[in-house]
Amino acid sequence: MSEAGTGIRIDVWLWQARQFKTRSLATAIVQKGRLRISSGGLTRKISKPSTLVRAGDTLTLPRNGGIVRLEILALGTRRGPASEAQALYRLIDDAQTATIPTAQTRTPA
Secondary structure (H helix, E strand, C coil): CCCCCCCEEHHHHHHHCCCCCCHHHHHHHHHCCCEEEEECCEEEEECCCCCEECCCCEEEEEECCEEEEEEECCCCCCCCCHHHHHCCEEEECHHHCCCCCCCCCCCCC
16 A cells, blocks of 8 residues: 555554554544544544544544544554554654753852
8 A cells, every 4th residue: 555645544553553452442442533633734533433544644542541642654554563563653742842941050149
């Protein structure tokens, strides 16, 4: 499958990227309407597992009691080892922009 111009089903991508242990779990989360996709400046909630995702899309999904944002870097061709799965996405950390200043040293007056 060529990555340019085509997409892959969201449930398949989530499974290949090892976000869920089984494709059935990925399908169930999508069907419950718990995912949002940002593509081309538009953000929308998705509830159909057949929704296509493409490289460059951003996903927002529930994971481990929190919310995770992922940027899709590549479309997979199989569910491979963890190292291969991690190459499919980049974790977007909103906390990176709000850094805590380090301890400031006082200068004697």
